[in-house]
Amino acid sequence: MDQHILHVKNLSVSFNKNKNKMTAVSDVSLQIDKGQTVALIGESGSGKSITSLSVLQLLPPNGQLEKGSITFKGKDLLKQSEKEMRRIRGNEISMIFQDAIASLNPGMKVGVQITEGLKYHKLVPKSDLKAEALQLLEQVGFKNPAHIYEQYPVQLSGGMKQRILIAMAISCKPQLIIADEPTTSLDVTIQRQVLDLIDNYKSDLDASVLLITHDFGVVAEYADWVYVMLGGHIVESADVYTIFKNPVHPYTKALIESIPNPEKSQERLKSIQDFTFEKVGYKGRTFAPETYTLESKSFNAPSSLVEVEPLHYVRFYDDERKVVSIG
Amino acid sequence: MNFSFRSYLKRLRSTILGILIISILPALLFGTNTQLEQNVWEYSIGEIKYQVFPDIFDKYQYSMTIFFLALLTSLFAALVLTFFTTLLPRFLQRIIFGFLTLLESLPDLFIVVVLQFSIIYIYKTTGLLVANVSNVYNNPIYLLPILTLSILPTIQLFKITLLLMKEEQHKPYVTVARAMGLSRFYITLKHVFRNILTSLVQYSKTIFVFMLSNLFIVEYVFNLNGIMNVLLNTKGVAFMFTALMIAVPFSLLFEIAESNTVSINNQEEEDAA
Amino acid sequence: MIMKLVRQPQFIIGVLFISFLLFFSFYWPVLLDVNKQESLKLMDFLYDKEGRIIDAAPFSPSQVPPVGTDLFGKNIFYQVIDGAKYTILIAIAIACLRILFSVGITLLNPRSSFSFLNDIVQATLYIPTAIIAYIFMSSLLMKHSMEPMSVMKLIVFQCAILIGIGVPPLISTFSREIKSILNKDHITNTFALGAKKPYVYYRHVLPELSTKLILLFAQQVIQTLILMAHLGVLAIFIGGSSTVVLGDIFTPIPVSIPIAGEWAGIIGMNFPKLKAAPWAILTPLAFFAVSIFALNLIIQGIQNCLETNKS
Numbered sequence: 008m009d010q011h012i013l014h015v016k017n018l019s020v021s022f023n024k025n026k027n028k029m030t031a032v033s034d035v036s037l038q039i040d041k042g043q044t045v046a047l048i049g050e051s052g053s054g055k056s057i058t059s060l061s062v063l064q065l066l067p068p069n070g071q072l073e074k075g076s077i078t079f080k081g082k083d084l085l086k087q088s089e090k091e092m093r094r095i096r097g098n099e100i101s102m103i104f105q106d107a108i109a110s111l112n113p114g115m116k117v118g119v120q121i122t123e124g125l126k127y128h129k130l131v132p133k134s135d136l137k138a139e140a141l142q143l144l145e146q147v148g149f150k151n152p153a154h155i156y157e158q159y160p161v162q163l164s165g166g167m168k169q170r171i172l173i174a175m176a177i178s179c180k181p182q183l184i185i186a187d188e189p190t191t192s193l194d195v196t197i198q199r200q201v202l203d204l205i206d207n208y209k210s211d212l213d214a215s216v217l218l219i220t221h222d223f224g225v226v227a228e229y230a231d232w233v234y235v236m237l238g239g240h241i242v243e244s245a246d247v248y249t250i251f252k253n254p255v256h257p258y259t260k261a262l263i264e265s266i267p268n269p270e271k272s273q274e275r276l277k278s279i280q281d282f283t284f285e286k287v288g289y290k291g292r293t294f295a296p297e298t299y300t301l302e303s304k305s306f307n308a309p310s311s312l313v314e315v316e317p318l319h320y321v322r323f324y325d326d327e328r329k330v331v332s333i334g
Numbered sequence: 335m336n337f338s339f340r341s342y343l344k345r346l347r348s349t350i351l352g353i354l355i356i357s358i359l360p361a362l363l364f365g366t367n368t369q370l371e372q373n374v375w376e377y378s379i380g381e382i383k384y385q386v387f388p389d390i391f392d393k394y395q396y397s398m399t400i401f402f403l404a405l406l407t408s409l410f411a412a413l414v415l416t417f418f419t420t421l422l423p424r425f426l427q428r429i430i431f432g433f434l435t436l437l438e439s440l441p442d443l444f445i446v447v448v449l450q451f452s453i454i455y456i457y458k459t460t461g462l463l464v465a466n467v468s469n470v471y472n473n474p475i476y477l478l479p480i481l482t483l484s485i486l487p488t489i490q491l492f493k494i495t496l497l498l499m500k501e502e503q504h505k506p507y508v509t510v511a512r513a514m515g516l517s518r519f520y521i522t523l524k525h526v527f528r529n530i531l532t533s534l535v536q537y538s539k540t541i542f543v544f545m546l547s548n549l550f551i552v553e554y555v556f557n558l559n560g561i562m563n564v565l566l567n568t569k570g571v572a573f574m575f576t577a578l579m580i581a582v583p584f585s586l587l588f589e590i591a592e593s594n595t596v597s598i599n600n601q602e603e604e605d606a607a
Numbered sequence: 608m609i610m611k612l613v614r615q616p617q618f619i620i621g622v623l624f625i626s627f628l629l630f631f632s633f634y635w636p637v638l639l640d641v642n643k644q645e646s647l648k649l650m651d652f653l654y655d656k657e658g659r660i661i662d663a664a665p666f667s668p669s670q671v672p673p674v675g676t677d678l679f680g681k682n683i684f685y686q687v688i689d690g691a692k693y694t695i696l697i698a699i700a701i702a703c704l705r706i707l708f709s710v711g712i713t714l715l716n717p718r719s720s721f722s723f724l725n726d727i728v729q730a731t732l733y734i735p736t737a738i739i740a741y742i743f744m745s746s747l748l749m750k751h752s753m754e755p756m757s758v759m760k761l762i763v764f765q766c767a768i769l770i771g772i773g774v775p776p777l778i779s780t781f782s783r784e785i786k787s788i789l790n791k792d793h794i795t796n797t798f799a800l801g802a803k804k805p806y807v808y809y810r811h812v813l814p815e816l817s818t819k820l821i822l823l824f825a826q827q828v829i830q831t832l833i834l835m836a837h838l839g840v841l842a843i844f845i846g847g848s849s850t851v852v853l854g855d856i857f858t859p860i861p862v863s864i865p866i867a868g869e870w871a872g873i874i875g876m877n878f879p880k881l882k883a884a885p886w887a888i889l890t891p892l893a894f895f896a897v898s899i900f901a902l903n904l905i906i907q908g909i910q911n912c913l914e915t916n917k918s
Contacts, residue, residue, distance in 0.1 A: 096512065097515035102510075112529065357742075360742050439899040447885070447888060
């Protein structure tokens with residue numbers, strides 16, 4: 008178990024809103040090994056971001072960690088004191104957020120913001136902060152770091168801001184980077200640049216990355232292992248080759264089918280409604296087409312992950328497990 | 335900062351026109367006054383006659399001293415209070431917020447009168463004179479008017495900063511800072527407060543206008559020799575002159591504040607686009 | 608909107624308080640079982656059981672419960688209760704007319720920028736409203752003293768001043784508001800589909816403006832109340848006043864007695880003798896404060912409603 012750098016086990020998170028309890032993440036388990044990039048893929052609202060925020064214990068005040076454990080390098084993060092958690096945040100686990108535009112303080116020079124973590128954790132003496140900042144800026148690909156150092160966030164473009172955020176995240180040399188949809192708010196042309204930066208950092212320091220995304224194209228390129236999330240559950244998990252070769256869960260299939268394929272350009276691009284929910288009649292799988300409504304009771308019916316082939320897990324309803332067979 | 339002198343002149347022209355209209359409108363509506371024989375640069379309160387010049391400059395200085403010291407006091411008090419409130423638990427914050435709405439409802443007149451009386455009462459019962467309640471001969475009083483004038487703006491600023499704080503604390507950059515392991519205290523001090531101060535600029539106009547009106551009541555009730563009393567009692571040209579003495583510098587302040595907020599808004603629009 | 612408002616506790620408390628105050632003000636002689644004339648009579652001296660004079664007016668709250676009397680020995684509490692209806696109704700009427708006039712004027716020419724009014728609004732920022740009102744009122748009273756007019760006419764003129772002072776800022780608010788509504792996409796759409804102007808104003812602009820109107824109305828009532836209190840201190844009373852000279856021959860103190868019994872009048876009348884009878888001024892002021900608080904609660908309720916509408 009200790010070979011995993013991060014091990015999330017049976018995590019459940021719920022929110023209280025107007026006295027109603029809403030479960031956002033239920034029974035999620037995932038592991039990240041050293042030097043691995045693990046992708047967590049799913050539509051918006053499926054609980055990806057909440058999972059990542061609970062790792063850092065930065066849930067919004069009305070969010071509640073119901074049960075489960077989060078182990079990072081053998082330490083149970085849920086049992087750490089706030090002070091210890093602050094040391095871990097930034098220092099050992101850092102996070103890149105999706106909304107680069109709003110994620111920087113508009114009233115502070117970006118150069119100063121990058122080194123805030125270093126200054127706070129006292130990793131670098133105060134006199135070296137600026138040099139360190141310039142070096143970080145260069146590392147994330149700025150040609151003229153001294154100029155960028157003096158800029159305010161409003162003066163930079165979206166892609167530049169995202170690179171600043173990456174510089175900030177890697178400033179303390181963490182072993183795990185959680186990248187929460189780092190490319191969503193960016194132009195397609197810059198997406199690659201940003202992801203490469205993260206990937207380079209990973210391979211340089213043999214760190215691990217938890218890549219949260221809804222884009223299977225990105226997953227195919229960068230991830231080693233994939234978790235597919237839907238409605239707060241993990242519905243399928245396997246290494247990246249297995250997932251693409253042999254997806255079992257209808258939702259995974261739908262996601263893969265919706266990647267544009269230049270060779271089949273005559274066909275209409277598949278979207279989730281068109282594809283799964285009318286034609287395919289899977290029985291026995293949670294969120295199988297006929298049950299794909301969040302309101303329906305069967306959505307919450309007991310289900311569990313089943314190993315359909317070595318290291319390939321798919322979620323099925325408990326009472327229909329016998330139907331399972333691999334085509 | 336994109337202050338333009340031209341737009342200030344435009345604002346000034348509009349202000350001067352407005353003051354002109356206000357000062358001649360009563361005469362137009364209700365006929366001219368019979369006191370034509372009276373000197374324009376002379377006004378009377380009760381039986382005593384006063385000359386506008388040269389006392390007006392002293393009075394102006396006196397009023398502005400009170401005004402800006404009160405402004406600074408309330409700004410400082412509001413920020414300190416906000417800071418300590420954010421350290422309190424959530425339900426207490428809510429109680430404080432409700433209490434502020436209650437306090438905000440108190441008319442300025444009420445606060446002035448109550449403060450005056452409590453000081454007289456303290457004096458009567460304990461013999462301790464906390465502050466002079468009215469001008470003693472030629473020694474103008476400062477402490478009490480400044481305190482009185484600063485109470486309501488403090489409440490308003492406190493409420494605004496609390497609201498801004500709440501808004502600001504949920505912004506993504508705070509989460510980012512927390513994800514870097516910075517403590518709440520540090521973030522509040524270094525990031526949030528800084529940004530609140532800049533957003534306070536856009537409320538400056540409301541606060542200033544409100545405080546000018548309060549200044550008048552404070553001067554009237556405490557019977558201070560300030561600029562507002564001159565404004566109240568003069569007519570025609572002298573009134574216009576006094577009003578302009580207030581309007582010219584203040585409109586400059588408003589112009590600067592507005593040019594700043596406009597630029598902030600523009601930037602936000604650019605971001606959105 | 609209305610249904611949602613009814614569910615806002617703050618709104619309900621505010622409305623209930625104001626209506627209770629009005630109701631009480633109209634029927635207090637019946638409710639408290641006292642004679643109106645008797646309890647509002649002048650009482651120069653206070654007698655003990657044997658008929659000896661113990662004190663001269665003003666009487667303190669301990670001598671005449673609950674809150675003492677004014678300079679003439681009139682019971683302040685009953686005066687304030689009786690004056691509530693005038694004060695609140697005048698304030699509501701003035702606020703209402705301000706809103707009506709300004710919406711009307713704005714709708715006459717919604718695209719105009721009213722530059723003339725804008726000048727006035729700019730100037731009013733630097734001159735407290737009470738001073739502007741005082742300038743107008745004192746000119747009016749000057750005229751009144753030279754060629755007396757009927758009380759009714761005077762009240763109408765005074766109300767016109769109070770209304771007129773509030774209109775220019777409101778017009779600039781409304782024209783800004785209406786312009787922003789007219790610039791919205793769905794309005795352009797409606798025009799593109801061939802709608803007539805009156806139709807668009809009636810069907811689209813006014814409904815969108817309506818919640819804002821209620822909000823502004825409540826704010827205007829508060830502003831009017833405060834303005835009335837300030838004018839009271841400046842000894843300007845709605846309905847005019849008669850001057851009575853108090854004090855002895857050597858130190859005459861002229862005191863203006865308001866003709867109508869509203870709160871501002873009570874404040875203004877007792878203001879020269881502030882130090883002798885603080886309760887006579889604090890009581891109506893406290894009532895002002897509480898009424899304004901009730902109105903603020905109403906505003907809060909409306910704002911809560913608007914926020915939930917948005918989200």
